Amino acid sequence: MAMLEEKTLDDVVVILTSAGKGTRNFPINLYSPTSMIPKGLLRVLGTPPSELQIRQLMGWLKNFFIITQYLENDDMLSNRFGDGLGRFGVNINYSSPLEDLLNNGSGESLLRNILEQKYGGHSLVLANDNLYETDWPEVVRFHKEKGAVITVMATLMGARETIGDYGLLQVDERGRVVRITEKPKNEAELVKTLGIDDPARLGDIQVRVNTAGYVIDNPAFKDLAREDWVREKMKKESGEFDMAGGLIKGCVERGIPVYATLIDNWGDLGTNVKFLATVERALGREYPSIDSLLSKRGYHHLKNNVWVHPETYLATRNGNPSLKELIETKAVEIGPNVFIGRNVEIGKGAKIRYSSVEKRGYIGEEANISHSVIFPTCRIGKRARIDRSILGLRVVVNSSPENPTVIESSYLGPVVVPAGIHIINSPGVYPGCEFGPDRVIKDRVLLPSNAAVMRVVDSYTRREA
Template sequence: MGTVGIILAGGRGERAKPITLESADYIRSKALIPFVGRRLIEWVVDACREQGIHKFYVVAQGLENRSQIMLLLGHGERYGVEVRYSRPSFDRYNVGSGAATLHNLEEWDLREQALVLPVDSIFDFSLPELEATHRANKAVVTVAAVARTPAEVAGKYGAMQTDAQGLVNGFVEKPGLDRIHDLFPEVRHDNCAMIPTNAGMYLVDCDRLRQAAREPELMRKAQQRLDWGGDLLPELVARGLPVGAHHIARLGDLGNVEDYLITLKDVLAGDYPLMNQLMTEPASASPRYWIHESSLATRDDITGTTLADKIEDGSVVIGPGVRIGRHVAVGSDVHLEYTDVGDGAELRAGARLSRSSCGDASVIGSYADISDTYVGPMVEIQSDRQNPVRLEGYTAIGDGVQLWPGSRLSGVSIYPRLRVPAIANLPSGTRLTSSDDILRWI
């Protein structure tokens, strides 16, 4: 019996706002966040299918989340897989990722081996190697581990202590640097030392995990709050059950704006071999980029020349790591690198974009300078040579926002459908969630 996939897709995506908002009061499922021309859950399903998983169970939550995912995936026919969903009546049990998993294992009566993974990350891993480690350790759960430096771990990732056989004997959820030095004294004087961290993906022996979960205290916790990393795994280790660790090549977190953009740049640069296999062949290998043929043939409304013409004569520079979708209009003197451009977008003369995402049907005005920024679908950035817009520092512009000429933003998030006059000098971390927020700053 093969491995099945369990996709945890019920979170509300609070950390990723405004990417996870279609409007101020309507949540886009994390599963449907756009990423390199597709939705996140499509990449997850495809990556697992390529490694032999053809049956998936999706843990959803609530009307918006469940209906959005079901409209996209259906029952898996388009993807060559079978997809089943958690029952709406089980939403009340989704009190943490661990609780949601345990309750649905019982509902689905799963007894085989399952790969449990979140929907807001991409992984570069080998399932056969993960399965081999799992068998060798006779583990109830094997945790996918990513090695990170102490500075990367501090306050952000769960750390694992392992023995010589690779079994986990301790978990510490998001330790500070001092705590890391106490737990891993070998890293105190070695800044290059690496610490195994929980990647949030688990290979599970469903039958044995279900048996373990029937212990009264664990059953009680599963009715209240039970997360995988902070609760369930430490409980299993404390009870002496074998929990293994298997190092995978890479994890790309997409759960917040900064990590989303960093992962996007790495994927476009070719740093995820598994993603490379799933993506189409680049139109150019050096520099590496993808441009849909319909965009190469699209003429801009100022010069009347096609994108192909402008690339050939050097008036548009396509640097490494660029993907341009369908029917995109690109003006003269546009420079792009490590940027994803969605279908139907317009990039007007003189625009510069790097390490950024530009959503479907968005309009980037003339001479806008955009770096390390998420621009949502249907955004209009009004910019001109005299009053160029500058966006940087992991800024995020929500769906349908209009930005006036002259804005200067760094590390700012703007919620969907707002009209924002020229603003500068907002503190990094500012969130503009309503018209009232805007009025406070103008």
């Protein structure tokens, strides 16, 4: 990283945003049919992205503020990070629950909280369910030198990748944003937006997109709240006032200085498809901050790009050989591009490729896992095959040599899968669902049964009594 003047970051506070219900990551982020885990706490190679962001910045910045909405976001994030002093050596404060009730979109929430906290200087704003790699001081210096009210942290992306998902940023030669285009709905709309005559050219075009990371001039930002158009948009009855398509777009249209700067890398974890793709990129060592953290924590980095927690690598249980011995004797096949967390047990004959297996899991003998993410405390039975899937917390996959279970291109919450089941292309297998007599579940969502939901409600009622 560039060696810049220390004063570059002297007046900067970090704001992390966690204000969604996480529905686009259902069911992998569910504890039960009625409670979710904040997206910022879903682990990527052993570390939640919100924690990674704090660790990336704590060497330069000491004041953090987390904007939350909904009980799970507020409760789980504040329980994990506390005041930040003991664990990170930083100060972490949280938005008021009363303020959170007023949340009316990301733009409205940022304006209101920066006003409420009376922040001067500048804010570095990050969505806590994204991965960011950049030279942080350089981003802030760019923002200050340009005299921007808002600087958007942008990334380059193939034009076709934006369809249905990302709006486009158009900038001039100085990096000033001159136009923001809504997410193109289809290829024809994208071609029109880019002003090209041949759709075949789309494969060669890269465009700038917003990563939901910003640097904000706080005094100038607060002045926006006094403008009539902003005051009107902030009203509940005006509908959701988001940051990208609402506040920033309005600023650009009115000539208020908004700039964009490219960052080194970015990972979107906001849907299950994107989560899986981003983890695969992390396994491919595209995020140096993750590699650095794993090295600091003493993970063994083996050939074929395999990261293994030291306790998992060296532990022997019940007289069984350690994972180190199993790898050295070729009794298991691990790699390429694999992460294995703490206290994971792996049986003989298991094969794991291009996958992340988080802490306290069990992988049975001759199980085959590829291009998948296995969350903490999962149990995978003998000869099970998991391919291009995500298994949420504490998924149990029963399987045996006689009745092997197969899970392909599917996303599971905390469930117990019967032996011999084939789950193929399921957008969601929810906790509390009931597996019927069908042995093949294809292109279907399994929702929680009413009985399962009532059991959860009843358990809470009994607990309160």
